Amino acid sequence: MTNDEMHETDMTKALIVTLHDWWEAQLERPKIAKVHLIVGKFTCVEPVSLEFAFEVQTRNTFLEGATLEIQETPLIAFCHRCQQEYRPEIGIQYACPDCRSPMDDIRSGRELKIDRVEYATEGLGIADCRF
Amino acid sequence: MHLTHDAALGINLLHANQEGADHNRAHFDEWGITCFNIMSSPGAGKTVLLEKTLATLSNTLKIAVIEGDMTTELDADRLRQYGVPVIAINTGRSCHLDSRMVAGGIHRLVHEYDPTQLDLVLVENVGNLVCPAEFEVGEHAKVALLSVTEGEDKPLKYPVMFREADCLLITKIDLAPYLDVDLNRIEANIRQINPDVTVIQVSAKTGQGLDQWFEWVRRQCH
Numbered sequence: 001m002t003n004d005e006m007h008e009t010d011m012t013k014a015l016i017v018t019l020h021d022w023w024e025a026q027l028e029r030p031k032i033a034k035v036h037l038i039v040g041k042f043t044c045v046e047p048v049s050l051e052f053a054f055e056v057q058t059r060n061t062f063l064e065g066a067t068l069e070i071q072e073t074p075l076i077a078f079c080h081r082c083q084q085e086y087r088p089e090i091g092i093q094y095a096c097p098d099c100r101s102p103m104d105d106i107r108s109g110r111e112l113k114i115d116r117v118e119y120a121t122e123g124l125g126i127a128d129c130r131f
Numbered sequence: 132m133h134l135t136h137d138a139a140l141g142i143n144l145l146h147a148n149q150e151g152a153d154h155n156r157a158h159f160d161e162w163g164i165t166c167f168n169i170m171s172s173p174g175a176g177k178t179v180l181l182e183k184t185l186a187t188l189s190n191t192l193k194i195a196v197i198e199g200d201m202t203t204e205l206d207a208d209r210l211r212q213y214g215v216p217v218i219a220i221n222t223g224r225s226c227h228l229d230s231r232m233v234a235g236g237i238h239r240l241v242h243e244y245d246p247t248q249l250d251l252v253l254v255e256n257v258g259n260l261v262c263p264a265e266f267e268v269g270e271h272a273k274v275a276l277l278s279v280t281e282g283e284d285k286p287l288k289y290p291v292m293f294r295e296a297d298c299l300l301i302t303k304i305d306l307a308p309y310l311d312v313d314l315n316r317i318e319a320n321i322r323q324i325n326p327d328v329t330v331i332q333v334s335a336k337t338g339q340g341l342d343q344w345f346e347w348v349r350r351q352c353h
Binding site for chain 1: 266
């Protein structure tokens with residue numbers, strides 16, 4: 001197991017603990033079919049590895065069979081000098097391409113959010129499927 | 132009865148970890164302790180920096196160390212020579228400390244020592260440039276180390292830790308003359324990502340820059 005894969009394992013563990021705390025606090029606890037995440041590009045999370053780790057680590061838990069749906073958000077910074085947004089090139093250049101001011105305000109890309117969950121309904125599969 | 136089919140959460144993926152971190156920090160605040168989370172890739176010089184820090188500052192500040200590096204007991208023994216409490220956390224195969232592990236360390240610390248007597252807790256994280264940045268442990272400040280041997284472009288390739296750092300130490304600068312490395316270039320790359328970070332160039336071997344680091348540490352303490 002590489003360091004990166006190990007990292008996704010830990011990140012997934014953190015996600016499952018957070019979901020479990022939330023689920024335990026609910027009055028009704030229907031089976032969860034899908035978990036929607038919003039993951040920024042400027043985080044330490046690699047979506048593909050996260051999906052894989054989630055599938056493995058949820059076996060025999062309250063999340064068994066649930067899938068992850070990850071929506072990625074781009075890195076967008078705001079340059080106060082130029083009064084405009086720009087998209088830094090991750091790994092290469094973060095300063096403003098026009099005036100070279102450092103990346104100060106990050107407007108998007110740091111998200112690590114559980115957006116919503118979809119419940120499964122018996123006999124129908126996912127609840128918000130329309131038949 | 133209407134059945135809810137979908138639930139909006141809008142909570143952070145690391146919410147459980149964050150709650151634990153806030154809880155740890157509340158304890159530190161209650162005891163009048165300042166806590167640093169010290170992070171770097173393996174071999175950047177975290178442990179030797181701690182040694183130099185303990186050797187100089189433990190006369191004036193009451194310091195404890197929570198040691199999370201995977202090489203653990205070896206590092207912990209090196210630090211115990213300075214007569215300060217050192218709690219070694221077994222991180223198992225985890226590549227970073229999380230708030231729960233550090234809470235365990237705090238419990239062991241207060242079992243053996245009176246926390247109200249302490250001024251500073253130094254948490255040495257697992258050597259890793261990627262993960263520790265996302266997992267708060269209850270620190271008041273994040274300290275990142277980057278050794279000159281790691282190359283100028285590391286901050287660009289692993290930006291999150293450098294973005295989150297409050298203090299960045301460029302270490303092993305005594306080696307810079309032997310390497311094809313430009314210290315100003317390293318600093319410029321860091322500032323692209325984190326314009327307000329305190330950058331200190333140090334060599335634990337020659338002692339260069341350490342006074343500036345000690346001064347920064349003293350200023351952070353309550």
